[in-house]
Amino acid sequence: MAAPKDPRPCSIADALALVGEKYSLLVLREVCLGNRRFDQLVRNIGAPRDVLATRLRRLVDAGILTRRTYSEHPQRFEYRPTEAGLELEPVLMTLMAWGDRHLRRDQLDRPMVIEHICGNELIPAVTCTACGAPVHHQDLTAHPQTPGWTVTGPTAA
Amino acid sequence: MAAPKDPRPCSIADALALVGEKYSLLVLREVCLGNRRFDQLVRNIGAPRDVLATRLRRLVDAGILTRRTYSEHPQRFEYRPTEAGLELEPVLMTLMAWGDRHLRRDQLDRPMVIEHICGNELIPAVTCTACGAPVHHQDLTAHPQTPGWTVTGPTAA
DNA sequence: AAGGGAGGGTTTGATTTTCCAACTGACCAA
DNA sequence: TTGGTCAGTTGGAAAATCAAACCCTCCCTT
Structure with missing residues (x-):
């Protein structure tokens, strides 16, 4: 209803x-x-x-x-x-990386750098837990679970 | 100034x-x-x-x-x-996974499932590009690049 | 020729939020 | 006694949101 x-x-x-x-x-x-x-x-x-x-x-x-x-x-x-x-912190890290990449001409002029315990600067990537590959739009297919909520294009069911 | x-x-x-x-x-x-x-x-x-x-x-x-x-x-x-x-789609995927994990009692009642090209359901993880490890709060150290903007606790410089 | 519907918005006016500055109230230090 | 820190609350003006109605162009059907 x-x-x-x-x-x-x-x-x-x-x-x-x-x-x-x-x-x-x-x-x-x-x-x-x-x-x-x-x-x-x-x-x-x-x-x-x-x-x-x-x-x-x-x-x-x-x-x-x-x-x-x-x-x-x-x-x-x-x-x-x-x-x-x-x-939720990983969401913030991902958003920050996006901002660093797309909102600043000078990549060396970042307001904040995060250091990972491995010794390197953190450059986060969102990966598929199952296969480990970085997530790209064209590799995804959406399956809405509620009848009536279709998707129409790429990333479609 | x-x-x-x-x-x-x-x-x-x-x-x-x-x-x-x-x-x-x-x-x-x-x-x-x-x-x-x-x-x-x-x-x-x-x-x-x-x-x-x-x-x-x-x-x-x-x-x-x-x-x-x-x-x-x-x-x-x-x-x-x-x-x-x-x-920005990876940010959405990460946020969706967080919502699925924390906002639903019944993990099987998800409104939408994303399928990765590898054949499995996408369960995204944010990882460190350098070492591949999943990002956890306690592994991070923040270094503000602007004088005066200190951080005080864990994740501190 | 007259409706009716799809599509992509804009307009209007009432309701909510936001914003800013000032204020409170408990404490400490000079 | 004056001033400062801290964690908010209060008041009033300005901005954003909301729902519903409206507009315009086209197509289709009657």
């Missing part, structure tokens, strides 16, 4: 409903970098304080961040990523 | 400035699936028509989509991903 204008059911949409609002992923970036305090987040992200407070509540509710007291008297809190939050 | 409240310079933020608005990544999902027409996008995404029109203009301006005439008389257009747009 789906209403005629329900959007396509999709985990991308569901994920973005949690972390797709303005600043949410930047909050995650900062807490992953170890910046856990409200004022630090305000400064590093450049978000209005009230919006940031709203986002933090939402991310905590979603189980992506935890809010921990680090001082009673005065009450002070810090935010840390949960396991689920840390698992 | 940075104003005291400039946010951290970062390619994640720059990328999100282009594709971080509501619906933008869903537009990319649809065009990657081969759904290229305005009305199709409206239906599949569930976005208001005016907002969608705004997003499409922005994505075309950003070089992530192209707008092609597929019929004069009447004038009709279709949207396709550019090379840069296609390179």
Whole structure:
């Protein structure tokens, strides 16, 4: 009994409903970098304080961040990523690499470099777990599981 | 001469400035699936028509989509991903996998399955290009390139 | 010739969000 | 006593979102 204008059911949409609002992923970036305090987040992200407070509540509710007291008297809190939050970090790394590649003429002028434990700079690649190959559009075929939600072109079923 | 409240310079933020608005990544999902027409996008995404029109203009301006005439008389257009747009697809796949893992109790009830050319279902992993290992938070160290933008915790410099 | 539908938007007006600056309230240090 | 840190909340103006209606061009059917 789906209403005629329900959007396509999709985990991308569901994920973005949690972390797709303005600043949410930047909050995650900062807490992953170890910046856990409200004022630090305000400064590093450049978000209005009230919006940031709203986002933090939402991310905590979603189980992506935890809010921990680090001082009673005065009450002070810090935010840390949960396991689920840390698992979004690869998304951030991939997005950062895309930005470095497409949004900067000078590839040597990157705002931030991530070092991997292997000793090299991290240049992330999204690969197929089964075969190990990097993921390319033309190698993918989508199979919607809900009747009625067809796909029409390349990446089609 | 940075104003005291400039946010951290970062390619994640720059990328999100282009594709971080509501619906933008869903537009990319649809065009990657081969759904290229305005009305199709409206239906599949569930976005208001005016907002969608705004997003499409922005994505075309950003070089992530192209707008092609597929019929004069009447004038009709279709949207396709550019090379840069296609390179964002791995971000979508990673986000989808995260959503499948964390947002659904029943792992067998996924809204969409992607098949890789290798014959298996695509389960994407973000790996280090240099050593091939999957990317985990504790293996990363961040090095901001701009003086003054320190990081404090794990993933710290 | 008159509808009706598809397609790709724009317009209108009401509702929500965002944004910014100022403020609170608890504490500490000079 | 004044000033600063920290974690927010409050108030009011500005911007974005939303749904529904409208527009225009074409094709098809009656």
